[in-house]
Amino acid sequence: MTLSLPIEPAANDLLTRSPLALLLGMVLDQQVPMEKAFSSPYVLATRLGHEPDSRELAGYDPEALVALFARPPALHRFPKAMAARVQEVCQVLVDRYDGDPARLWSEAADGAELLRRVGELPGFGKQKAQIFVALLGKRFGVTPTGWREAAGGYGDADAYRSVADVTDTESLRRVREYKQQAKAAAKAAKG
Incomplete structure (x- = not known):
């Protein structure tokens, strides 16, 4: 299984082989385009000169990490907050899973x-957690009993709702269309 986002091939490769990169892409997937969020783990590795592990990032000097996130082009629209969030998530991985992000799902x-x-990870509400469960199931073969139900509508086989459903530019267009419709419906409901 692989991820096929319309991003640099090396970034997709990293997401496919590195559980930490995949998880960090999901951490960063808020208030920026998904291509930006899921490319940023590759950009971070490039800036560091190697692929970091969760222990390294959890213990990284916070100001130095913010500087890496903020260097143009910034890894996220909110580099300081998201550098801190990455450290928080990595610390949970160290504390609960001996630094191995794959243990979170395996x-x-x-x-x-x-x-x-x-859902216990910092910054993961119900919706974000469901999207990540769907991403793991649909693209990475992580399919424990009941995963589709746990993922809610994001687990539907024929859905075009999230990054879990992106396999090419057409599916990305359909996901964006769905998100625009959902946003419009929410706005109309607030009326």
């Missing part, structure tokens, strides 16, 4: 536990 007994584990 040791989950079922979809409900997977959703709970992901």
Whole structure:
């Protein structure tokens, strides 16, 4: 299984082979285009000169990490806040999973536990956790019993709702269309 976002091939390769890069892409996937969020782990590795692990990032000098995030082009629209969030998530990985991000999902007994584990990460509300569960299931073969139910509508096989459904430029267009419709409906409901 692979991720096929319309981003630099080396960035897709990193997301495919590195559980930490994949998780960090999801951490950064807020208030920026998904291509930016999921490219940023590759840009961070390039700036560091190597692929970091969760222990390194958890213990990295916070100001130095902010500087890496803020260097143009910034890794996120909010480099200071997101550098801190990355460190918080990495610290949880160190504290609970011995620094191994793949244990977050490989040791989950079922979809409900997977959703709970992901939802306990800093910055992961229910929706973001469901999207990540769907991403793991649809693109990476992480399919514990009940994963689709845990992912909610994001787990639907024929959905075009999130990064979990992006396989090419056409599916990206359909996901963006869905998001625009959902945003318009929410705005209309507030009326």
